[in-house]
Amino acid sequence: MKKFLVAISVLFMGACSILGGYSQKSTFYMMNSSGLEKISGKKFNIGVGKVNVPDILNKPQLVVYDKDSHEVNILEFERWGEPLPYVLQGAITSDLMAYLPDSFVKSVEFASENLDYAVRVKINKIEAYQNDKVVLSAWWHIENTKGKILARRQKTYEVKVKGENISDLVSAENEAVNLLSADIAEYFAKM
Numbered sequence: 305m306k307k308f309l310v311a312i313s314v315l316f317m318g319a320c321s322i323l324g325g326y327s328q329k330s331t332f333y334m335m336n337s338s339g340l341e342k343i344s345g346k347k348f349n350i351g352v353g354k355v356n357v358p359d360i361l362n363k364p365q366l367v368v369y370d371k372d373s374h375e376v377n378i379l380e381f382e383r384w385g386e387p388l389p390y391v392l393q394g395a396i397t398s399d400l401m402a403y404l405p406d407s408f409v410k411s412v413e414f415a416s417e418n419l420d421y422a423v424r425v426k427i428n429k430i431e432a433y434q435n436d437k438v439v440l441s442a443w444w445h446i447e448n449t450k451g452k453i454l455a456r457r458q459k460t461y462e463v464k465v466k467g468e469n470i471s472d473l474v475s476a477e478n479e480a481v482n483l484l485s486a487d488i489a490e491y492f493a494k495m
Contacts, residue, residue: 392481
């Protein structure tokens with residue numbers, strides 16, 4: 305009976321591999337803050353809240369747009385290492401730490417974490433066009449501990465994709481987030 309079960313298992317695994325029953329290996333991506341230069345030496349205590357993203361982007365898979373057909377492609381095997389709101393929150397936090405190295409900057413998970421300033425970001429869109437460009441549009445604001453909004457901005461960033469691979473596309477998305485974070489840091493530098 306054991307030999308029969310082993311034989312059936314081997315046949316089943318062979319059939320699965322022939323028929324495509326095994327899935328392709330996924331690749332996971334994150335963003336980083338490498339190469340960013342200091343914008344200000346001022347000292348602030350800053351909390352960066354979870355980033356709001358549109359539903360189309362709030363999934364593990366990378367989303368790519370076709371510039372000619374307006375088709376949206378969800379890449380099943382190209383994924384974010386964490387949910388995108390947390391990838392973006394972590395990237396903006398790390399960017400601000402690089403741009404404002406004398407400040408205390410942290411990702412905030414709970415409303416009870418009161419720091420002197422809170423940064424809130426809402427992504428309107430991240431349109432990633434393979435072999436072309438990334439367009440990121442976002443609202444951001446800075447508020448004090450009393451909830452008073454000190455600054456509110458909306459801006460669109462466009463970054464050229466420098467290559468043909470998905471990793472090149474992610475690098476362009478990362479660069480667009482770096483630009484968004486730089487605008488936030490510039491506001492702190494003027495305070």
